[in-house]
Each structure stands twice: as C-alpha cells, then as structure tokens.
Amino acid sequence: MNILIIGGGGFLGQKLARRLIARGELRGRQIAGLTLADIAAPAPLDAPFDIACTACDITDRAAMDALLAPGFDAVFLLAAVVSSHAEAEFEDGMNVNLHGVLNVLESLRLQGRAPVLVFTSSLAVFGGEVPDPIRDWTIPNPQTSYGTQKAIGELLVNDYSRRGFVDGRTLRLPTISVRPGRPNRAASSFMSSIIREPLNGEEAVCPVDPEFPHYYLSPRLCVENLIRGAEIEAADLGQSRTMTMPGRTLTIRQMIEAMTAVAGPEPAKLIRFEDDPAIRDIVSGWRFDYDPAKALALGLEADASFEENVRYYLEDDRPT
Amino acid sequence: MNILIIGGGGFLGQKLARRLIARGELRGRQIAGLTLADIAAPAPLDAPFDIACTACDITDRAAMDALLAPGFDAVFLLAAVVSSHAEAEFEDGMNVNLHGVLNVLESLRLQGRAPVLVFTSSLAVFGGEVPDPIRDWTIPNPQTSYGTQKAIGELLVNDYSRRGFVDGRTLRLPTISVRPGRPNRAASSFMSSIIREPLNGEEAVCPVDPEFPHYYLSPRLCVENLIRGAEIEAADLGQSRTMTMPGRTLTIRQMIEAMTAVAGPEPAKLIRFEDDPAIRDIVSGWRFDYDPAKALALGLEADASFEENVRYYLEDDRPT
Incomplete structure (x- = not known):
C-alpha cells in the first residue's frame, strides 16, 4: 500500500500522516510507503516504512505527472487555496482549486491505475436559497469562489469515478475545532x-x-473520517461519491x-x-443545520x- | 444591442436567430447586430441589421478572444458536444463543454464588459439518489459526463456572475419535442x-x-424562454443564476x-x-418529475x- 498526501504540509495533512504511520495499514494492507507533497516540502516524519517529503506545485501538470509517476494505491487530495484567498485572488483559486484538481485527475486518468482518491470538499459549497436541514440531495449553491471550485471538484471526482478513472470519495469538511496553532485571518478563526x-x-x-x-468537528475525528472514507468499499458508495462529514x-x-x-x-x-x-x-x-445521513450510514462519525x-x-x- | 450566438448553426441557434430578427429588439433595445458563430460557419440569414456568420472553435482560446473582441451586450452560449458524444469521447466533451465554456467566461472576464450571458444546461445534470419531484434546490448528481460538464458550467456561470464578470443566467432545457429534422442516434430521438x-x-x-x-418542451417556447431568460433583471435572479426551464x-x-x-x-x-x-x-x-418554480415565477412558460x-x-x- 503506497499512499500520497497532496497537501501533506498542512495541519490536516500532517495529522493524517502521523495517524497513518501509527496505524501502519490502510484498507487491510500494510503501508509500504508514504509520500507527503506540498507547495513547500513538508518537514520529514519518522516512520517504520519508506517516507518521502517533496515540494510540488499542483498547478504544474508536468510536476504532478512526475509526482504521480511511481503509482499510488491511495491518494489524499487535501491541497487548496483557502476561502478568503480564493475570494481575494480569483485566478489563484481557479488555478489551484480547479485546474490543480484537474491536473491530478487527468494525470491519474492517463495512468490507468484507478487508485482510491480521497478529496476534501467543504460545507462552503452550500448557500443561497435552499431549505434547512441541508441533506445529501441539497444543491451546492456556493456564494464564494472557493465553494464554487470545491463543488466543481465534487462533480469531477464523481464523473472520473463513474468512468473508472479513479475510485474517488469526496468528504465535505465541517468547521474544524479545536484547530491547533495560532489565530489566522479566516472569519472562522x-x-x-x-x-x-x-x-x-x-x-x-x-x-x-x-x-x-x-x-463543528474535531481534528482527530476529521482524520479518522478521512481514513474511513478511504476504506469504504466502492460498491457501497452508490451513485454519488460525495458526502458531508458528520x-x-x-x-x-x-x-x-x-x-x-x-x-x-x-x-x-x-x-x-x-x-x-x-x-x-x-x-x-x-x-x-446539516443531515449527513449518507456519511453516518457509511460509518463516519461526529x-x-x-x-x-x-x-x-x-x-x-x-x-x- | 449587439448579440452573439455561440452555437448559432444548430437548430436551436438558428431558430433563436430568426426569432431575434423578427423581434428586432432585446431588453428594450433595438438590435444593431447579430453574430452567429459555430464550428462551421452558419448559413447566412436576412436581417434588417448587421448580421455575421462565422466559423469559430470554442476550444481555441485565442479564437474565442477574437470572436468576442468587438464586445457584445448579450451572448447566448448554446454550443456543446451532445450527451452520447461526450460519453463516447471523454476528451471531446471535456474540451468543448468544460474548457470551451471556461474559454468564453475567461475571455469575457478579462474584457470587463459583463454582458448578459445565457447558458443552456440540461436536465441531464440530474440523476442518482434524489427524491421526486426535482426542485430548484435538488442537487445535480449527473450520471453522464455531459451532465457533469453542464453542472460545472452552471456553477461557473453563477460564480462569474456573483463576481460581476458576466450577468449570467443558466437555463436547463427539457427534452425538446417536436424537434425538426431527421432521426439521430440520440436515445431521445x-x-x-x-x-x-x-x-x-x-x-x-x-x-x-x-x-x-x-x-417535454416545444422548440418555439424553448426559444421564447431563452429570450425571456435574457430579459430577466439581474436583481430578480437571487442567489443562483440557474433554473429549470418549464x-x-x-x-x-x-x-x-x-x-x-x-x-x-x-x-x-x-x-x-x-x-x-x-x-x-x-x-x-x-x-x-420536475417542479420548475423559480423559472415559472420569473415568467418562463411551458x-x-x-x-x-x-x-x-x-x-x-x-x-x-
């Protein structure tokens, strides 16, 4: 089991990496290697298996092809330009959150290995004139460019999965609390x-x-849910790969x-x-006000x- | 009022052009010029104002920049690779239905004129595990690549409109009957x-x-609804530019x-x-089973x- 975390330098990527190292296995298979990629090389971690930390720009298709070339069994795609950044700098958001995701998907499609792909979306896909509670069949009607780009990613992961190019699953993250670190400029800080x-x-x-x-969701259960998301059997996902994390x-x-x-x-x-x-x-x-029925039925937890x-x-x- | 129809060579583009010529005005302003663009130059039409028919490939960004360079007050974006084609040839569908739409949107964004943009989507955006009837707030959960690409176009038109780059409105077309012409290989033929x-x-x-x-919807009312869609005041569209045509x-x-x-x-x-x-x-x-409440409230008709x-x-x- 060779695993790649794109966005492995962020706080969630780092926590996920540490948890995978502690588990030693994913989908019932021993982890043989873990690669963390981010725009700046993540700090090295100790692990009882091969671990690599590499700098890689998701907007550079050739760099993504090279990153993915070894072939991975599971890819966690966490990298993103965050909400306030995507709103302030429209082109940055489009380049990373839309074209970057397309780079990963296209590279995986042409490789033909159809790995498990866990993509993180956000409750920012929801907004506007939709009734409460927000259910699995509520339209994403984002009121930010970040939410728009994430909603597009959800659709792409669904279609690339339906066609067998990847075995995708998209998890929409609640607001994470208690987030470690320092206050930042996000409205949710x-x-x-x-x-x-x-x-x-x-x-x-x-x-x-x-x-x-x-x-809200804790970082610890968010990581646990990302791992459970990777472990769901494709046949159990039905006609959409997207769900709201409880x-x-x-x-x-x-x-x-x-x-x-x-x-x-x-x-x-x-x-x-x-x-x-x-x-x-x-x-x-x-x-x-959310009703994350699908994720709960598939074993994810609040x-x-x-x-x-x-x-x-x-x-x-x-x-x- | 200068108008552009991208996909002006198709049966709907041709009917729309004839109707605009017969009306002579749009949004209360006299039509001064009408350009029909398609992958092959549409046949010329007679009109009491300037009319141009031009060949233009939507997947060619420079060609789209040149097409849009004169500056239009209203753009109808009808061009698409159809459902069965997009399913059989994945790259063609992505190139025309996703990157082609992005080419138009990006060209208009950088122009800074924010014209009215009428984008045609499809009920093919709906599918999978969603309850009946399908309402304005039902999630697009497409089960085809065509539907996926159209759903992405809806999200992009919404966000480019929210940011003021275009004044977009997306209309999801029912199955058109009675469609003129000959039988084709579409399952709906x-x-x-x-x-x-x-x-x-x-x-x-x-x-x-x-x-x-x-x-179903007739071609005549479909064209009428496209025109009414162009004439809705932006302020009346609320927090989504997308609606299902009745x-x-x-x-x-x-x-x-x-x-x-x-x-x-x-x-x-x-x-x-x-x-x-x-x-x-x-x-x-x-x-x-559809409930097109928003479109009905805005004056569109079955x-x-x-x-x-x-x-x-x-x-x-x-x-x-």
Missing part, C-alpha cells in the same frame, strides 16, 4: 481560538454573541460550557465578547460531545 | 420522431411502451392523443411499437398542452 487560547492560559476575543450556532451543531455558549466541564472555570474567564459586525456579517450567512473536542486538543495539540 | 414522421406521412418506431413518461410531463400515449386531436386519426396509424431494451434501459433512468407542440411543428417546421 475565533471558532477555535476562543477555546484554544484560554486552554493555553491566554485571552481570546469572541466577535459574535453566545447563541451563534455553527457546525459534525455537531453547537452554540458558542455550549462550546464554552464544554470547556468548563473539562478544564474548570478559569479558561472561560479569559474570553471577552466584543461584537465585530464585519465578522458577524460573514459568518451569519453560513449554514449550520464527536460524541464538544467535551471530546476539548479533550482531544489537550491530548493532541496543546503546547507543552 | 424517438421522442420527436414518433410525432414528426407520422405528421410527415412517414412510419415511425416507438421503442418504449405507451405509458413511458418524460418531460416543461410538461407526458406519456407517449398522451402525446399521440394530442397529435390525433390536432391532425386526425391517420398519423397515429404510422407508429409501430417495437420494444428496444437498449433504449428502454437508458431512458428509463431519466427523471421526469406549452399549454402537447397539442400546441404538434401545432407549432406543423406551423414552423413541417417540410412543405
């Missing part, structure tokens, strides 16, 4: 930082009111209560509520409660 | 030929049983009864029912009855 910073003994600002609801709808208040239940009353005191109309306007348009998300952060990611 | 050939005094074979239901769900029996009501009992005697399992297998997977479709064929298309 506070959805992790209001938990992460207080657990680190630092102050955090919440720009929305405590009753703001959103849909998450939980929670308010800010519920998240803070879960933190307090796990870590005591002190961290919550470090959160300051400070209304930010610019952020509120963006995130109040996001959907939070966190049992947000207390789990808090514990996972403390166990996996809190700086020591 | 019989849906016109069982009416058209008998009205021409010729025999026709129906490969499915009389209770087979499908969703049609009527009819069985073969109902279509034949309508023909008899209009043309007497003789034509129906020319139809021979001869089960064709290959065709039946294809068309029995097609969806026929035929009042299939008797209209029969009359329109006799008035507009029967060879004399």
Whole structure:
C-alpha cells in the first residue's frame, strides 16, 4: 500500500500522516510507503516504512505527472487555496482549486491505475436559497469562489469515478475545532481560538454573541473520517461519491460550557465578547443545520460531545 | 444591442436567430447586430441589421478572444458536444463543454464588459439518489459526463456572475419535442420522431411502451424562454443564476392523443411499437418529475398542452 498526501504540509495533512504511520495499514494492507507533497516540502516524519517529503506545485501538470509517476494505491487530495484567498485572488483559486484538481485527475486518468482518491470538499459549497436541514440531495449553491471550485471538484471526482478513472470519495469538511496553532485571518478563526487560547492560559476575543450556532468537528475525528472514507468499499458508495462529514451543531455558549466541564472555570474567564459586525456579517450567512445521513450510514462519525473536542486538543495539540 | 450566438448553426441557434430578427429588439433595445458563430460557419440569414456568420472553435482560446473582441451586450452560449458524444469521447466533451465554456467566461472576464450571458444546461445534470419531484434546490448528481460538464458550467456561470464578470443566467432545457429534422442516434430521438414522421406521412418506431413518461418542451417556447431568460433583471435572479426551464410531463400515449386531436386519426396509424431494451434501459433512468418554480415565477412558460407542440411543428417546421 503506497499512499500520497497532496497537501501533506498542512495541519490536516500532517495529522493524517502521523495517524497513518501509527496505524501502519490502510484498507487491510500494510503501508509500504508514504509520500507527503506540498507547495513547500513538508518537514520529514519518522516512520517504520519508506517516507518521502517533496515540494510540488499542483498547478504544474508536468510536476504532478512526475509526482504521480511511481503509482499510488491511495491518494489524499487535501491541497487548496483557502476561502478568503480564493475570494481575494480569483485566478489563484481557479488555478489551484480547479485546474490543480484537474491536473491530478487527468494525470491519474492517463495512468490507468484507478487508485482510491480521497478529496476534501467543504460545507462552503452550500448557500443561497435552499431549505434547512441541508441533506445529501441539497444543491451546492456556493456564494464564494472557493465553494464554487470545491463543488466543481465534487462533480469531477464523481464523473472520473463513474468512468473508472479513479475510485474517488469526496468528504465535505465541517468547521474544524479545536484547530491547533495560532489565530489566522479566516472569519472562522475565533471558532477555535476562543477555546484554544484560554486552554493555553491566554485571552481570546469572541466577535459574535453566545447563541451563534455553527457546525463543528474535531481534528482527530476529521482524520479518522478521512481514513474511513478511504476504506469504504466502492460498491457501497452508490451513485454519488460525495458526502458531508458528520459534525455537531453547537452554540458558542455550549462550546464554552464544554470547556468548563473539562478544564474548570478559569479558561472561560479569559474570553471577552466584543461584537465585530464585519465578522458577524460573514459568518451569519453560513449554514449550520446539516443531515449527513449518507456519511453516518457509511460509518463516519461526529464527536460524541464538544467535551471530546476539548479533550482531544489537550491530548493532541496543546503546547507543552 | 449587439448579440452573439455561440452555437448559432444548430437548430436551436438558428431558430433563436430568426426569432431575434423578427423581434428586432432585446431588453428594450433595438438590435444593431447579430453574430452567429459555430464550428462551421452558419448559413447566412436576412436581417434588417448587421448580421455575421462565422466559423469559430470554442476550444481555441485565442479564437474565442477574437470572436468576442468587438464586445457584445448579450451572448447566448448554446454550443456543446451532445450527451452520447461526450460519453463516447471523454476528451471531446471535456474540451468543448468544460474548457470551451471556461474559454468564453475567461475571455469575457478579462474584457470587463459583463454582458448578459445565457447558458443552456440540461436536465441531464440530474440523476442518482434524489427524491421526486426535482426542485430548484435538488442537487445535480449527473450520471453522464455531459451532465457533469453542464453542472460545472452552471456553477461557473453563477460564480462569474456573483463576481460581476458576466450577468449570467443558466437555463436547463427539457427534452425538446417536436424537434425538426431527421432521426439521430440520440436515445431521445424517438421522442420527436414518433410525432414528426407520422405528421410527415412517414412510419415511425416507438421503442418504449405507451405509458413511458418524460418531460417535454416545444422548440418555439424553448426559444421564447431563452429570450425571456435574457430579459430577466439581474436583481430578480437571487442567489443562483440557474433554473429549470418549464416543461410538461407526458406519456407517449398522451402525446399521440394530442397529435390525433390536432391532425386526425391517420398519423397515429404510422407508429409501430417495437420494444428496444437498449433504449428502454437508458431512458428509463431519466427523471421526469420536475417542479420548475423559480423559472415559472420569473415568467418562463411551458406549452399549454402537447397539442400546441404538434401545432407549432406543423406551423414552423413541417417540410412543405
């Protein structure tokens, strides 16, 4: 079993790589090699099998052909230009999120090996005039270029799979919390930082009111679901390779209560509520009511409660 | 008002051109020029304004830039590799239906004029595990490469419109009946030929049983709806530029009864029912239950009855 992670330098790619190394197998076969590719070469990891870390530009078709030339049994395609970047720089988003995905798919099609391909999409594909809850048969009606490009990727993975060019499965990721690292400029940044910073003994600002609801998944279960997604039998996927990864709808208040239940009353005191109309306007348009029936039926899981998300952060990611 | 029809040599492009010539105006403005482009130069038409017919390959970006260089106020993008072709020749379908549409959109984006763009999609975007009726918020889950490429075009037209690069509107066409001309190799060919050939005094074979239901629109109302689609105010389109063009769900029996009501009992005697399992297998997977609420609210129309479709064929298309 030879595995490639495109986007292996990101926080999710790194966590996935570590989990695959710990498991040692995928789809019932021992892992013989793992390649991590990203726009800058990912830092090397220790593994009891061959591991390679390589710099590779997804927008360069010849480079992708060379990357894929050894032939892989499973490819995780996580690389993307993120939402705010794709909105600010239209051409960058199109080049990476549309033409980059096409480069991977075309290269795999012409290779003729039809590997398992796990593609990460996003709940950003949803928006506009669609009823709640968002079901497996709700139209992707994205209101961002990022969501548009991801929705196109979903369609391409479906058709390349239907034709037997790849054995694809697309997983739409909920908002990941508690995301490790530092705050960034994403509108969703506070959805992790209001938990992460207080657990680190630092102050955090919440720009929305405590009753703001959103849909979350921990990094640990996200990685677990990516692996389960790779392990689903093709025959069980039916007439669409796309599914929404299960998450939980929670308010800010519920998240803070879960933190307090796990870590005591002190961290919550470090959160300051400070209304930010610019952020509120963006995130109040996001959907939070999902029915991920297909993914649940195929064995993917949400966190049992947000207390789990808090514990996972403390166990996996809190700086020591 | 300068208008371009890309795919102006096809039967729909030709009918649209004739209708625009007869109207003389679009969006309340007099038509000053009409250009018909297709892979082979369309036959010239008489018009009381400038008219040009030109050969142009949509897969050639430089050729599309040259075609679009004069600057148009409205562009109808009808050109496509059809369903059976896109399924048999994957690369042809991707080149014309995906990269060709991207060529038009990119050329228009860089021009910065944001013309009205009417893009024709198809009910072939629908399929797989989705509940009836198919509504405006039902996911496109295409089971053909053609449907996939059209669904991608819908997403692109939406996003290029949202960003102000074009003022797009996408209309998903029902099966057109009575289509003029001769039978072709499309699986849907019989849906016109069982009416058209008998009205021409010729025999026709129906490969499915009389209770087979499908969703139809006449060429005349299809053209009318394309024009109405161009005339909708952008502000009325909401958060999606895509809609299903209204049609009527009819069985073969109902279509034949309508023909008899209009043309007497003789034509129906020319139809021979001869089960064709290959065709039946294809068309029995097609969806026929649609709720085109958005298009109806915006003033698009279905035929009042299939008797209209029969009359329109006799008035507009029967060879004399």
